[in-house]
Every structure is written in structure tokens, then in C-alpha cells.
Amino acid sequence: MKVILGAGKTTYDGWISTQEDELNLLNRSDFEKMFHDEKADAFLAEHVWEHMTIDEGIQAAKHCYEFLKDGGYLRVAVPDANFRNDWYQNMVKVGGNGDPNHPAYSHKVVYDYKTFCEVFLQAGFQVTLLEYCDEKGTFHYSYWNENDGKIGRSYRFDTRNSEVQLGMVSIILDAFKERLI
Numbered sequence: 076m077k078v079i080l081g082a083g084k085t086t087y088d089g090w091i092s093t094q095e096d097e098l099n100l101l102n103r104s105d106f107e108k109m110f111h112d113e114k115a116d117a118f119l120a121e122h123v124w125e126h127m128t129i130d131e132g133i134q135a136a137k138h139c140y141e142f143l144k145d146g147g148y149l150r151v152a153v154p155d156a157n158f159r160n161d162w163y164q165n166m167v168k169v170g171g172n173g174d175p176n177h178p179a180y181s182h183k184v185v186y187d188y189k190t191f192c193e194v195f196l197q198a199g200f201q202v203t204l205l206e207y208c209d210e211k212g213t214f215h216y217s218y219w220n221e222n223d224g225k226i227g228r229s230y231r232f233d234t235r236n237s238e239v240q241l242g243m244v245s246i247i248l249d250a251f252k253e254r255l256i
Contacts, residue, residue, distance in 0.1 A: 077224075078115050080139075081123035087225060090119065100135035101127070106142045114142055118149040119224035122245070125153045125167070125182045129194065132184070136198035136250070146254035149200070150224035152245040156187040159212035163243065191246050200250035206230055207246045214241060219249070 079085055080100060082092035099105045100123070118139050124132045139149050154167035164185075166172060171179025186194075188207035195202050205219045206229060216230050227233060228245045235242030 076110075076113060076115050077117045077119070078109075080118055080120040081126075085121070085227075087119075090224075100138060101131055103138055103141075106138050110142050114144040114147070115139075116144055116147050117224060118143065118147075118151075119226075120149070120151045121226050122153060122178075122228060124151060124191070124194070125184055125186065128183050129190070132194045133197050136195050136200065139250075140198045140200060140252055143252045145252055147252050148223070149195070149250040150205075150219075150226070150247070151195075151250065152206075152226045152228060152247040153186050153191060154182075155208050155244050155246045156185045157208035157210060157212055158214075158241070158244050159208070160241070186246055188246050188248075192248060195248070195250040198250075199252070201253060203249045203251070205247040205249060206244060207248075208244065214244060219247070223249075 077090045079090050079092045081095055086092050098109055127135060167179055167182065167185055169182050169185060171177045171182055174180060188204060192202045206216050208214050225232065226245060226247050228243050229247060230236055230244060233243040
């Protein structure tokens with residue numbers, strides 16, 4: 076079973092799309108209701124973790140870890156605090172642009188890659204960074220397979236990006252639950 080967390084309107088073949096009102100990442104009983112005795116093969120979350128505090132993000136990661144099969148993974152993306160673009164930073168900052176109808180209005184944190192990795196390490200995951208900007212604003216990219224979970228706000232798939240200029244990036248990582256032998 077592959078599950079999209081906080082899917083909004085996102086749907087992909089072979090994935091189950093969920094919304095916060097049916098699978099609240101902070102509510103363990105929601106996981107129990109959805110999964111019963113099963114566990115997920117994979118979770119996908121695009122621009123969800125920034126809507127929680129860091130402590131809430133760690134708790135959500137722990138719930139995902141618990142309800143993920145050994146050898147499973149969580150692919151997750153959030154806005155990048157190190158991306159050097161004033162328009163972007165104004166849009167993704169905590170509280171967004173101040174418009175309560177804008178999705179960023181409920182942002183509680185803007186992560187850098189180190190802080191974001193730490194959330195999943197504290198939950199027990201092994202982490203591989205796929206896309207991120209470092210402290211100097213330099214963009215780093217490692218190829219990742221979209222069939223393992225497509226992130227729209229990414230180097231390859233966001234139409235605001237080109238080989239000449241980046242317009243929209245995310246910190247993207249895979250968090251793996253070690254396979255027990």
C-alpha cells in the first residue's frame with residue numbers, strides 16, 4: 076500500500092490519496108483506523124511538514140515510521156530556507172504573505188536541509204537527500220525515480236525551473252525504515 080499524505084487534489088495510479096481530516100499525522104488513532112494490522116510500503120508528502128512545528132513534525136515522522144513496513148520509505152518535500160530567491164522566501168515564510176486564504180498562511184517552520192533531516196533521524200529513519208540548497212544557496216540534486224513518489228515542486232517537474240534559472244525548489248528527501256533481517 077502506497078499512501079499520499081495531505082494529498083489535496085494530487086492523485087497517482089497505485090497510490091491512496093489522504094487528507095488531514097481522515098489521516099491526521101499527529102493522531103496515532105487515525106493511523107490505527109486506516110491501517111488496522113497492515114503497514115504501508117511507502118508514504119509521500121509534498122509540502123506538508125512545514126504546517127507543523129518541528130516537535131509535531133518529529134511526532135508525525137514517528138507515526139509514519141511505526142506504520143511503515145520494514146524496508147519501506149517516506150518521500151517528503153518542504154520549502155527550502157536556503158533557496159536564494161526573495162519572492163520565494165516571502166511566499167513560503169511562516170505565516171506566508173499574511174493572506175489567510177493562501178496555503179502558506181499556516182506555515183509554522185521553514186526548514187533548512189540539516190534541520191529537516193534531523194526530524195526523520197530522530198524518528199529512527201535513515202535519510203537520503205535528493206534535492207536541497209546548502210548554506211551558500213547552492214542547489215544540489217541527485218536523480219530520483221518519480222515512480223517512487225512524484226514531487227511536483229521539484230527541479231524536474233516544476234515549470235518555473237529551467238536549466239538556466241531556478242524558480243521553485245524544495246528540500247526533498249527519502250527516509251527509509253531499515254529492513255530487519
